[in-house]
Structure formats: structure tokens, C-alpha cells
Amino acid sequence: METYTLIILLLAATLRVATPLLLAALGGMFSERAGVIDLGLEGKLLGAAFASAAVSAVTGSAWLGLGAGILTAVGLALIIGFACITHRGNQVVAGMAITLMVGGLGPTLGLAWFNLGGQTPQLDGAGQRFTALVWPWAQTAREHPWPGLLYAELLSGQNLLVYVAALLVPVSGWILAQTRFGLRLRAVGENPHAVETAGISVTWLRYRALMISGVLCGVAGTYLATAASAGFVRDMTAGKGYLALAALIFGQWRPWPTLGACLLFAFTDALATRCQGVALPLVGVMPVQFILALPYALTVVLLAGLAGKTLAPRALGIPYAKDK
Amino acid sequence: MNGSGGSATERGFSASAVPAGARGASGPALELRGIEKRFGTVYANRAISMVVERGSVHGLIGENGAGKSTLMNIVYGFQSADAGEILVNGRAVVIGAPEAAIAAGIGMVHQHFMLVETFTAVENAVLGVEGGLQLAGGLARARRELARLAGEYGLEVPLATPVAELTVGLRQRVEILKALYRRADILILDEPTAVLTPGEATALFGILRRLRSEGKAVILVTHKLREIMAITDRVTVMRQGAIVGEFVTRETSVGALAEKMMGRAVGGPLEKPPVQPGGTRLAVRDLEVRDGQGVVRVRRVSFDLRAGEIVGLAGVSGNGQTELLGALAGMLAPSKGTISLGGRELVAAKVGPRERRRLGLAHVPEDRLGMGVVAGFSAAANAILGYHDRPRYTRGPLLRMAVIREECIQKMAVHDVRPAAPDLRITAFSGGNQQKLVLAREMDGEPSVLLVGQPTRGVDIGAIEFIHRRLVALRDAGKAILVVSVELEEILGLADRILVMNGGEIVGEVARGEATEAQLGLWMAGVSGEGRG
Numbered sequence: 001m002e003t004y005t006l007i008i009l010l011l012a013a014t015l016r017v018a019t020p021l022l023l024a025a026l027g028g029m030f031s032e033r034a035g036v037i038d039l040g041l042e043g044k045l046l047g048a049a050f051a052s053a054a055v056s057a058v059t060g061s062a063w064l065g066l067g068a069g070i071l072t073a074v075g076l077a078l079i080i081g082f083a084c085i086t087h088r089g090n091q092v093v094a095g096m097a098i099t100l101m102v103g104g105l106g107p108t109l110g111l112a113w114f115n116l117g118g119q120t121p122q123l124d125g126a127g128q129r130f131t132a133l134v135w136p137w138a139q140t141a142r143e144h145p146w147p148g149l150l151y152a153e154l155l156s157g158q159n160l161l162v163y164v165a166a167l168l169v170p171v172s173g174w175i176l177a178q179t180r181f182g183l184r185l186r187a188v189g190e191n192p193h194a195v196e197t198a199g200i201s202v203t204w205l206r207y208r209a210l211m212i213s214g215v216l217c218g219v220a221g222t223y224l225a226t227a228a229s230a231g232f233v234r235d236m237t238a239g240k241g242y243l244a245l246a247a248l249i250f251g252q253w254r255p256w257p258t259l260g261a262c263l264l265f266a267f268t269d270a271l272a273t274r275c276q277g278v279a280l281p282l283v284g285v286m287p288v289q290f291i292l293a294l295p296y297a298l299t300v301v302l303l304a305g306l307a308g309k310t311l312a313p314r315a316l317g318i319p320y321a322k323d324k
Numbered sequence: 325m326n327g328s329g330g331s332a333t334e335r336g337f338s339a340s341a342v343p344a345g346a347r348g349a350s351g352p353a354l355e356l357r358g359i360e361k362r363f364g365t366v367y368a369n370r371a372i373s374m375v376v377e378r379g380s381v382h383g384l385i386g387e388n389g390a391g392k393s394t395l396m397n398i399v400y401g402f403q404s405a406d407a408g409e410i411l412v413n414g415r416a417v418v419i420g421a422p423e424a425a426i427a428a429g430i431g432m433v434h435q436h437f438m439l440v441e442t443f444t445a446v447e448n449a450v451l452g453v454e455g456g457l458q459l460a461g462g463l464a465r466a467r468r469e470l471a472r473l474a475g476e477y478g479l480e481v482p483l484a485t486p487v488a489e490l491t492v493g494l495r496q497r498v499e500i501l502k503a504l505y506r507r508a509d510i511l512i513l514d515e516p517t518a519v520l521t522p523g524e525a526t527a528l529f530g531i532l533r534r535l536r537s538e539g540k541a542v543i544l545v546t547h548k549l550r551e552i553m554a555i556t557d558r559v560t561v562m563r564q565g566a567i568v569g570e571f572v573t574r575e576t577s578v579g580a581l582a583e584k585m586m587g588r589a590v591g592g593p594l595e596k597p598p599v600q601p602g603g604t605r606l607a608v609r610d611l612e613v614r615d616g617q618g619v620v621r622v623r624r625v626s627f628d629l630r631a632g633e634i635v636g637l638a639g640v641s642g643n644g645q646t647e648l649l650g651a652l653a654g655m656l657a658p659s660k661g662t663i664s665l666g667g668r669e670l671v672a673a674k675v676g677p678r679e680r681r682r683l684g685l686a687h688v689p690e691d692r693l694g695m696g697v698v699a700g701f702s703a704a705a706n707a708i709l710g711y712h713d714r715p716r717y718t719r720g721p722l723l724r725m726a727v728i729r730e731e732c733i734q735k736m737a738v739h740d741v742r743p744a745a746p747d748l749r750i751t752a753f754s755g756g757n758q759q760k761l762v763l764a765r766e767m768d769g770e771p772s773v774l775l776v777g778q779p780t781r782g783v784d785i786g787a788i789e790f791i792h793r794r795l796v797a798l799r800d801a802g803k804a805i806l807v808v809s810v811e812l813e814e815i816l817g818l819a820d821r822i823l824v825m826n827g828g829e830i831v832g833e834v835a836r837g838e839a840t841e842a843q844l845g846l847w848m849a850g851v852s853g854e855g856r857g
Contacts, residue, residue, distance in 0.1 A: 179463075180454040186453050187440045196402075197438040198452030200425030314441070322402065 004145065010270050012153045016228060018266035019165045020045065020220040024244035025251070025258050026165075026172050027216030031077075033176065033253055034209030035075025035189040035315040040080050041217060042241025043102040044073040048221025050106035053120040053232035054113065056128045057175065062226050065128075069225075070218030076215030079209070085206045088319035099241070107234045120225075120232040130159040130227040161223045168216070173255040185209055189313030192320040202320050217241075239296075246299045252311050261302075268295040351414020353378045353541035354399070354430070354510050358655030359408035361394055367565040368394040372408070372558050374567065376510065380763050381542040382533055383552040384575065385563035385585055387784045388755065392545050395562070396512050399430045402424040412510070426452075429501025432512040435519075437495050441488035445481050446470060447500045449505045466505065473504050477534045485503040486548075492640070493524035500531065511535060511545045517551060522812065529555050547785075549578045549585075561585055586785055594789075596796050602631035605773045605804035606652070606685075611661035613647045621647035623828045624663070629773060629804040634795065636819025637808040640848050644828035645808045646690060649777050652806070653687040654680045666772060681710060686766035688759075690777030690808065696762045697750045704732040704746035707765050739764040740790060756780075756787025763794065765816045774798065781813060792818055812844060826850040 024041050048069035048242040063150050083089040083097075107118030114121055114277050123129050135156035141148035176182040184205055188195045192202045224240070225232045247265055251258030272291045302309030352375045359372040368391045368475075368565045376382045379788065388393045397403045397408065401419040409416055412428045419425050424452045425432075441450050444467045455462040467483060474480050487495055503511055505835035507668055515524040522637060532542050532555055546623060552559050552803060561569040561584040569584040606629040621833070629635055639645050650656035652663060653676035654670070663670045665683055670856035675683070689695035697706045708717055708728055730747035739760045750758055759779065779795065780788040795818060799805055809815050815822055820837050824832040832847035 008455070149414070178459055180457050180459060181449060182445065183454060183459055187443065190440045192444055193436075194440050194451065196437040197400075197422055197432070197434070199421065199426045200452050 006274075008149050008153050008275060010267075012157070013266045013270035013273065014022045014263060015154065015158060015162060016266075017269045018262045019155055019162045020223050020228070020240055021244045021262040021266060022259060023161075023168070023216045023220035023223065024241055025248045025262055026168055026255065027213035027220070028170065028248045029253055029255065029258060030185065030209045031188045032208050032248065032316055033313055034185050035313055035318065035320070036080075036084055036194060036206055036210060037095060037317045038213055038245065039092055040076060040098040040241075041095075041213075041244055042237055042239065043095070043099030044076045044214060044217035045221045045224065045237045045241045046235075047076050048218040049111065049236055050102075050120070050221075050232045051197040052218075052222035053123065053225035054110070056113070056123055056226050057121040057231070060125050060128055062128055062130050062222075064139055065226050066130075066219065066222045069222035069319055070215050073218035073221060074211050074214035077210040077217070078299055080205050081210045084319065085203055085210075085264035088321060091319070092315055097292075103235065104197040106232065110232065110234075113321055118234050123226060123230040128162055128226065129230060130223070132157045132159055133163075143197040158228045159223075160221060164219065166224075169178070169259045176255070178193070178294040181208075186313075192315055196320075196322065206320075220244075243299065246303055249312075250299075251259065251304050253313060264295070265295055265299065268298050286290050329331060343677050347386065351411065352376060354412065354543075355411040355414075356395075356399070357409040357411065359395065359410075360400045360406045361391075361398060361565075362406055362677075363405065367391075369398070369405070370566045372562075372567055374570070374643070376541045377558075378509070378541050378547055379536055379539045379853055380557040381536050381544055381555050383557060383559035384543055384545045384562065385507065385547060385552055385558035386424070387547065387585060387786075388782060389784065390585075392562055395434065395827075396514060396543070396545055399425065400430060423721045425565055426508075428508050429507060431500075431506060431507040431508025431819065433496065433499040433503065433514065433516060435515040437499055439487045439495060439498060439502075443487055445483045445490075445501065447554065447661065448487060448498055448722065449502045453506060468689055469504060469505060477504070477538070478531055479504075492519045492642075493521070493527070496520070497531075509539075510541045510543070512545065514545045515547070516544070517548065518810075519641060521849045522841060523849045523851075525551075527702075530552055541566070541617065542774050549581050552581065553578060557668040563587055584786075594792050594796065594817050597800060598797075599633050601633040601820070602802065604628045605631050606806070607662075608652070609662045609664075611648070611651060611658055611663065612659045613644075613651045614659045618658075619809040621828050625828075627830065628715060629831075631772070631804050632799060633820045634799050634807055634818055636815035636822045636843055637806060637825060638812055638815045638822055638848060639810070639814065639825035641810045643825045643848075645810075645825055646777070647828075648825070649687075649690060649808055651684070652775055653677055653689070681769065681771075684770075684772040684776045685772035686769060688762050688766050688774070688776040688779065690781070692755070692758060692762065692781070693751070697752050697758060698730060699749075701750060702747050703736070703741075703753065703761060704729045706750045707735055707761055710767065711765065711769060727767065728773040729748055735764040735768070735855075736759065739794070751824070754787070755782035756784050756791075759783050759791060760787065760792065760794075767798065770813065772804060774803050775808075776805065777807065777808045778811075779807060780811070788814075812841060812848075815844075824848055 024045055028038040028041050047219035051072035052065035052069030056062050080094050080098055083094040084091045110116065110118045110120055138152040138156040142150045176186060182198055184195065188202055190207050195205065196202050224236060229236070241264055247261035248258055250261040272294045275286065275291050276288050277285060350763045354376040356372055356374050359369050361369040372395055384392050394403060398405045399419065401424050404420060410419055411417065412712055417424070417429065419430045440451065444514065444790070446463055449470055450462045451464045455465065470483055479492050479501050480499065481490065481497045487498060490498065516528060520528060525589040535542055546552060556573045559571050559573050559576070559581065560567055561581060563585060609626045610621055611625040612620060615621050625648060637645055647656060651658045654675065658671055661671065663679065665685055668683065670680065693699055698709065712723065729746045733744060741757045741760045776795065779791055795805060795807065807815065807818055816839060820836050822834050822836060822844065823830050824844055826848060827850060831850070834843070
């Protein structure tokens with residue numbers, strides 16, 4: 001039974017780690033299926049994390065924090081859009097620039113406003129965070145570990161944003177495959193000239209895709225600062241935006257495989273956390289640094305294995321100019 | 325010449341072709357009045373007025389840069405005119421974007437297809453006219469409607485296959501279907517036969533005739549005069565942004581059109597002394613080339629290239645010619661077979677492109693801007709590219725720019741490169757002048773074998789003549805020349821011997837005198853005849 005509990009807890013941790021990854025990856029999916037490389041994911045996550053934590057700390061409302069997180073990430077997405085769509089700038093450079101800018105701006109504003117060394121105040125008041133929603137009879141269910149614990153720890157006990165993220169997978173799939181917007185989005189990522197010829201504005205379509213990415217990154221960043229932890233800390237995203245991008249590529253720009261990739265990355269992350277200080281058979285206690293590097297090493301190996309097989313949107317990364 | 329205000333009889337048309345699809349309006353299907361478009365100080369279009377009638381195929385011809393594409397882009401809303409009026413069915417319309425053109429009943433089939441390759445024909449057709457926020461209904465409607473249109477106009481295509489898996493000819497049909505699905509009554513086709521086999525082109529003309537008999541107005545933009553003669557009712561000739569002539573097709577001739585188009589008399593067919601081939605210069609045996617994905621692109625290719633002959637390699641684009649050329653030039657490593665240059669084996673010995681140059685193999689690549697020149701460099705720098713390590717150009721690690729400039733000026737004079745400005749960026753020259761400079765560079769080393777890919781792609785007629793004459797002169801000087809071209813006319817005019825490639829193999833070989841276009845067309849389409857004797 002001990003192993004069973006361990007596995008359940010490991011899976012529960014996986015879900016929690018996977019949520020921001022999944023939200024960001026789905027955001028990136030909309031942007032990249034429209035043909036715009038989303039290297040700004042990391043920056044948008046970080047920006048949203050800071051904004052949501054700051055607003056929640058000041059107003060005492062996690063919901064206002066969420067709104068601020070979304071607004072900030074959408075704003076950053078629009079800056080990228082202005083540089084890359086309107087002015088046909090280099091998408092990689094614009095994304096990196098946003099990430100670097102936010103990395104410095106967050107702590108700077110934090111220092112100016114809260115005087116806590118670049119952090120935001122600890123969120124411990126009622127309603128300042130998104131906390132676990134406990135489903136009916138969860139406590140009772142624990143008394144019957146199989147399947148009660150599964151219910152209590154995995155289905156119940158997550159916060160609202162986790163459920164939102166889960167729901168967004170089928171919703172994104174439906175939007176892409178079954179709606180007019182999805183068809184146009186897929187088309188503009190493959191051949192924007194065909195879209196323009198069909199009488200549709202490439203610019204407006206791509207801006208909308210970036211804004212969706214902004215909204216989802218806003219939710220993801222808010223999750224990091226006001227659900228997974230209780231406030232903003234410098235560099236708290238720790239590369240999750242890039243990991244999300246890797247999951248998106250590994251998932252071949254499709255919602256369900258991307259979910260799988262996010263869960264896989266999150267699982268190794270959860271496993272790595274569990275394995276710290278634990279003596280493993282044959283190798284003994286592994287150094288912490290080695291264990292923490294595992295998810296990233298896995299990413300490198302998986303993406304290297306994909307080389308040459310990717311089904312990337314054909315126009316990905318190419319600024320659209322009418323006259324070609 | 326100026327169509328506006330002329331009556332139907334003056335335009336030489338019977339008004340009897342009552343359009344089936346016309347929207348109950350009077351006046352010609354399309355009328356342009358005084359269209360002007362300027363880029364900087366250069367007029368791309370100047371005082372263009374023309375009339376296209378319903379139930380007719382209207383040809384629009386002109387050399388590269390004559391302004392045809394600009395004019396059609398204005399009509400389709402890709403560019404906006406500085407002045408002038410567009411009338412559809414006698415009513416003035418403002419076309420600021422493709423959306424407005426579509427609404428006015430104008431459809432366009434671009435030279436480079438505007439299709440989403442991962443989509444099916446149905447998905448491509450509904451893009452932009454989905455008819456609702458959800459797709460299912462629109463797709464079902466489109467499937468039915470496309471099947472009907474396909475039957476009506478002879479445009480059968482697989483509707484459920486991704487476009488990427490269709491042949492070029494079928495993709496073009498998807499483009500036409502797309503326009504018809506949007507209820508286009510005026511259909512513009514930009515160089516539609518450039519990518520087709522002769523057989524596919526004939527089929528396309530059949531479809532155009534069908535469209536005409538249904539009352540559609542078809543505008544055929546091309547530089548191929550024979551197509552104009554074969555299919556159009558009227559033809560408008562453009563030169564330097566202006567209309568220089570308008571004819572009823574059956575009252576004119578290829579010669580008259582060519583003269584109008586170029587503004588001077590054409591030199592007539594290429595004159596060539598009889599071929600006197602010497603010894604074998606390049607021998608290829610059983611060559612196989614794979615691409616990066618391991619797909620075989622060239623298989624079992626064997627041929628000889630002798631001194632003093634031009635061998636033409638014909639075929640529809642993408643049938644292995646590019647890879648064959650790459651392997652011969654040393655850019656791709658063959659997976660099997662041998663290449664010997666003047667008796668020396670190159671493949672097993674791993675002789676690279678640079679060493680091959682030194683051994684007397686020159687190469688004018690197909691992709692001029694990608695491989696033939698460095699776009700950001702000056703003409704002088706481009707004129708020594710690949711030969712830059714010759715002692716006369718260098719002093720230690722430095723380049724002797726004065727010598728390089730001087731030689732470039734000489735080359736420009738000999739090869740009629742205009743303007744004779746060695747310091748000008750290569751991209752500021754026209755395609756023809758770029759090509760002349762590349763040819764000059766490659767000839768400079770006195771090679772024994774010359775590989776030329778698409779010698780006149782993107783080159784205007786005047787320069788085509790010059791380049792062709794130049795190649796024949798080189799042949800007469802004893803060079804062995806391989807010309808790879810997708811222009812069948814070019815192959816027929818230049819080559820002494822013709823090889824045809826299909827699916828990576830050489831499927832036919834014929835001497836120039838015995839070649840018929842029909843036979844070559846069948847070979848190009850992969851219909852096996854008797855093949856190589």
C-alpha cells in the first residue's frame with residue numbers, strides 16, 4: 001500500500017507541475033500554428049506571474065490578480081505582434097527580447113513598489129490565492145484507499161486553474177479542427193499567401209493567435225505565483241516557458257500529444273523531486289544537481305530523437321510580406 | 325487599342341455569347357480605364373485601358389517586367405492603382421483587397437499556387453468562405469458543390485487527399501475549382517502552363533474552352549506566344565508598363581506579336597551549323613542520387629557528353645534534374661554509379677566541386693539567386709566567385725580589387741551585361757544580365773564541360789537570344805554542354821540531342837532532328853514509348 005500511496009502522490013505532483021506547462025504550451029500552439037514562433041512564452045509567464053502576485057497582494061483578490069496576469073501577458077504578446085507581424089521583425093529575437101526585458105523589469109518594479117528585494121509580499125490572506133477545491137466526500141473517500149485515494153488526491157483537491165487547463169485540451173482541439181477560426185489559423189501557419197488570396201487578413205489572424213497565447217500564458221503565470229506558490233520570486237519560471245515550447249514541439253503542435261509531452265516532462269520533474277536524497281538501487285544516493293537536471297536532459301534527448309521528423313507549420317518563423 | 329468607349333462591334337466581338345453565370349448586368353465582364361501604377365519614378369503601369377468580354381479568352385502578353393503581373397495584382401486587389409477605374413459588368417468597383425475582388429466575381433490562379441498543402445481540395449476551397457463559425461456544414465456543402473463543378477467543367481480531382489500529394493496539374497485544377505466555388509465569372513490565370521507537361525497543358529486548354537462556352541471571361545497571362553495563338557480570342561500586348569497593341573487573335577501572327585512585345589523584329593530561329601561531336605568529355609554510368617531523406621531522386625542514369633555538342637535534358641520540374649545536376653557538379657554525393665570527366669573518375673575519388681572546376685567542369689546553377697550569385701555582393705565580386713583564389717586576383721590573403729574590377733568591366737563588355745557597373749549590387753541587375761555575368765564567369769576558366777541549369781529562367785527575350793547564341797558559339801568552339809531546362813521550346817531550339825527525365829530516370833533519348841513535341845511530351849508525362857534505342 002505504501003507504493004500505491006507513493007504513486008498517487010507522485011501523479012498528483014505531476015498534475016500540479018504539468019498545469020502551467022500545458023497552459024503555456026497550448027498558448028504557444030495557437031501562436032505557432034499561426035506561423036509565429038513563440039519564444040516569448042517564458043517572458044509572458046514571468047510577466048503574468050509578477051503582475052498577478054503584485055495585484056493580488058495589493059487588492060487581496062486572486063481573481064483581480066488573474067485579470068492582471070492575463071492583461072500583462074496579452075500586452076507582452078501585442079508587443080511581440082507589433083514587432084513581428086506589423087513590422088516583420090525577427091520572431092526569435094523579439095521573443096528573447098521580451099523574456100530578457102521581463103526578467104529584469106519584474107524584480108525592478110517589485111523592488112520599487114514593495115521594497116522586499118524584488119519579491120512580492122507573501123500571499124497569505126484569504127482569497128489571495130487559488131487554493132485546492134475539495135470535492136464532496138473526499139475525506140470519506142480516503143478511508144477506502146482504492147479507489148478512494150485516487151479520487152481524493154487526483155480528481156479532487158486541485159485548484160480551479162488545473163481543471164481549466166485540462167478542459168482546454170479538448171477545447172483547443174475542437175477549435176483547431178472544427179471551427180472557421182481553426183481552419184484559418186492552420187492555413188495561415190502553412191501558407192499565409194493562400195490566406196491573403198482568399199480575402200482574409202493575415203495580420204489580424206496572427207494578432208488574434210498571439211492574444212490567445214497571451215491569455216493562456218497569463219493564466220499559467222498566475223498559476224505559478226498565486227496557486228503553486230504564494231507570491232512572485234525573481235526568475236520563478238525557471239525555464240518553464242522553454243520547456244513548454246519543447247513539449248509543444250515534441251507534441252508536434254497538436255493538443256493531445258502536447259498534453260502527453262507536458263505530463264511526461266512533469267512526471268520526470270515530480271520524480272526528480274521525490275528522488276532527492278533517496279538511495280536508489282545500484283547507484284546509491286544521486287547528487288541533487290544531477291536529479292534536477294533530469295527533466296532538461298530528457299527534453300534534449302527527446303527533441304534530438306525527433307530531428308528531421310517534425311511536422312512544423314511550414315510558414316513558422318517567416319515574416320509575412322505581401323509582395324513575394 | 326484603347327477599349328474604353330468602343331462599341332462591341334468595334335471590338336470585333338459578337339454580342340451573342342450570353343453569359344450563363346453573368347450577374348444580369350450589361351457591359352463587358354471587365355473593363356480597365358486608365359490604370360496607373362508607379363514605383364518610385366518608374367511606371368509599372370501607364371494609362372492601361374482594356375476590355376475583357378464575357379465568353380472569351382483574353383491573352384495578356386509581354387516580356388518579364390512589362391507590367392502584366394502588376395496589372396493583374398491590381399485587378400485582384402493585391403496592389404492598389406495610383407489612378408484609374410475598374411468596371412465589372414459595366415459597374416465601377418473599388419478593389420482594395422482580394423476580398424473585394426472575390427466579391428466582384430474575380431478569381432485568380434497564381435503562377436505559384438496559393439494552396440495550403442496540408443489541406444484537402446475541399447478545405448482549400450472553403451477557406452475564407454466557410455459559411456459559419458463551425459466547419460462541418462460548410463465542408464459538406466463544398467464537397468457537393470465541388471463535385472458538381474468538377475463534373476460540369478471537366479475538373480476532376482481527388483477531393484479528400486491533401487493537396488501536397490497531388491500532381492502539379494491537379495493542384496492547378498484545385499485552384500480553378502477554388503475560384504469557381506467563389507462564383508468567379510472572371511478568371512485570371514498567371515503563366516498557367518509554366519509547370520505543366522504538354523499533355524496537361526492541352527487538358528487545361530480544354531477546361532478553358534469549357535469555361536468560355538459557359539460565359540466566363542478568362543484572362544490568360546503568358547509569355548508563350550503559341551499558347552496565345554492556340555486558345556485566345558483577343559490579345560493585349562504590353563511593353564514597359566504600357567499597352568502597345570491589341571489584336572483579334574485570328575487576325576494576327578506569332579511574328580507580329582513578338583515584334584510588338586519586344587519593340588523590334590525578332591532574330592528568327594536560332595541558326596546552328598551542323599553538329600560535329602568529338603570525343604567524350606563527360607561519361608555518366610548507372611548514377612543513383614538520394615536526397616536528405618534517403619529518397620532516390622536519380623536512378624540508373626547513364627549518358628555521354630561529347631565535345632562540340634549540346635545535350636538538352638528535358639522534363640517537368642522536380643523529376644530529378646536538379647539532383648542530377650547537383651551530383652555532376654559535385655554538390656551531392658551519388659549513392660551509386662560513376663562520373664568520369666575527361667577519363668578521370670570523380671565519384672569514388674571524392675573529387676569536390678572546386679577540384680572539378682579546376683579539372684574543367686563549369687556549372688551555371690539552376691537557382692541563380694540561391695547558388696549562382698551572392699545577392700548582397702557587387703557584380704565584380706560575383707564575377708570571380710569560386711575562382712577567387714586564382715593567383716592574379718590575390719596578393720597573399722588580400723584580394724586585388726583593382727584587377728577584379730578591371731576584369732569585370734571587360735567581361736561586361738564582351739557579354740553585353742548592362743549596365744556596365746562593376747560596383748553595383750548584383751540584385752540591381754535584371755535576371756538576364758545576372759545570368760550573362762554568371763555565364764561569363766563560368767566560361768572564363770576555359771572549361772571543357774559546361775553544365776547549365778535553366779539558362780533563361782527569369783530572363784527577358786532579348787537576353788534569351790543572346791544567351792542561346794552564346795551557348796551555340798561555345799559548342800562550336802568544341803565545348804561539351806549539358807542544358808537542363810523545363811522549357812521544351814528552349815530544349816528543341818538549342819539541343820543537338822535530347823534526353824528526357826521522368827521520375828528520376830532517363831526515359832527517352834532522341835536526336836534533335838527526329839524529336840517531336842508530342843513524343844517528348846509523352847515521355848515527360850511518364851507515358852513510356854519505345855524509350856531509348
